[in-house]
Amino acid sequence: MDRLVDGFGRRFNYLRLSVTEVCNFRCTYCLPDGYRKSGPAQFLNVEEIGFLTEAFARLGVHKVRLTGGEPTVRRDIGQIIAKAAQTAGIDKVAMTTNGWNLARRIGDWHAAGLTHLNVSIDSLDGEAFHRITGHDRLRSVVEGVDRALGLGMASVKVNAVLLKETAESGLGGFADFVRERPVAVRFIELMRTNDNADYFAAHHASGQVLRDWLEREGWTPRARGADDGPAVEYVHPDYAGRLGLIAPYAAGFCDGCNRLRVTSRGLLRLCLFGEGGVDLRELLTEGRGEELQERIVASLIGKRAGHALADGLSGDTRNLAQLGG
Known part of the structure; x- marks a missing residue:
């Protein structure tokens, strides 16, 4: 049954479920002082x-x-992966991770039912990676990506936040990374949140920097699939993998939105950069499934056409760890 349609005709078949606000990295653009319990x-x-x-x-x-x-x-x-994988109707179970424990545990997670994996790697230069994340673990994270590829997972992708310090000097390194690896590296434009306004002003780089570089180097846009997310991906005949861009500041970015978000405490968020939310937790018990479904469907009436990032408005999003990005 396909009942998740909003007032703009957008259909939602994808749930991004945060399972914790805790993060053990101290990324400069998100939690530079580390996680603080709220x-x-x-x-x-x-x-x-x-x-x-x-x-x-x-x-x-x-x-x-x-x-x-x-x-x-x-x-x-x-157990969480297995629970999602065993749910009737769910055919893709994905996870986004910083990769700190990936090399050791990916086999177990894949066996539990994980089909799609995204790994955050903001730089392939060891010193820059350490500076951005607060951890000197680049080699281990890349090892984890390679082990995931060896398992034959349906999809292995890498996410990299596009920053001024890495925007052009590091692009060649990422191209080399995908020369033999069938991986999609997607660069995500830095997004302003309530906690990073000064950092955003100093470090934001436009996605046009990447587009210009890709054009110069002979990369061409790839045809979009029906289930694709917001990334525009580029291919090159000499490379096994792909490079892509997620540009939330681009016009029309929200037009094809197909995802809903639930926070780690059970709050349904209609937009990453919205405000408030719909509390679902009280209904997450045996026998209240119909009521839960009706509340989810009814909430879509309040979904807006798009965010207001271009106007400098981040809703009540303090940082991306708060809601799962």
């Missing part, structure tokens, strides 16, 4: 996640992405 860590448990996933699947969602914070700081992340 209240009791009463994050959704495995059973609540199961009820939630089932409700969205009954409404037409077929893809679930587990995010954070850093989802793999949860000791029960394997």
Whole structure:
């Protein structure tokens, strides 16, 4: 049943589910001082996640992405993956991770049902990676990506925030990275949040920098698939992988939105840069599935046409770890 349609005709088949606000990295653009507790860590448990996933699947969602914070700081992340994978109607279980534990655990997560993986690597220069993330773990993270590729997963992608310091000097390194690896590296324009206004002003780089570089180097846009997200990906005959751009400041970015977000405490967010949300947690119990579905469907009446990032408005989003990006 496909009931998740908003007032602009957009259909939602993709759930981004944050399972924690905790992150063990200190990325300069998100949590430069590290994670600070904002209240009791009463994050959704495995059973609540199961009820939630089932409700969205009954409404037409077929893809679930587990995010954070850093989802793999949860000791029960394997159980969470399995719970999502065992839900009727869910055929894609994805996770976005900083990769700190990837090389050691990817085999277990894949066996539990993980089909799609996104790994955050903001620079392939060891010193820059350390400076941006606060951790000297680049080699281990890349090893984890290669192990994931060796497992034959349906999709392995790399996310890199586009920053002034890495925008052009590091692009060649990422191209070399995908020369033999069938990986899509997607550069994400730095987004302004309530906590990073000064950093944004100093470090934001327009996606046009990447577009210009790709054109000079002979990369061409790839035809979009029906289930593709917001990234525009580019291909080159000499490379096994792809390079792409997620440009949230571009006109029309929200026109093809196909995803809904639920926070680690059970709040349905209609937009990453919106305000407030719809509390679902009280309904995440046995026997309240129909009521839960009706609340989700009714909430779409309030979904706006797009965010207001271009106007300098970030909603009530303090940082991306808060909502899972």
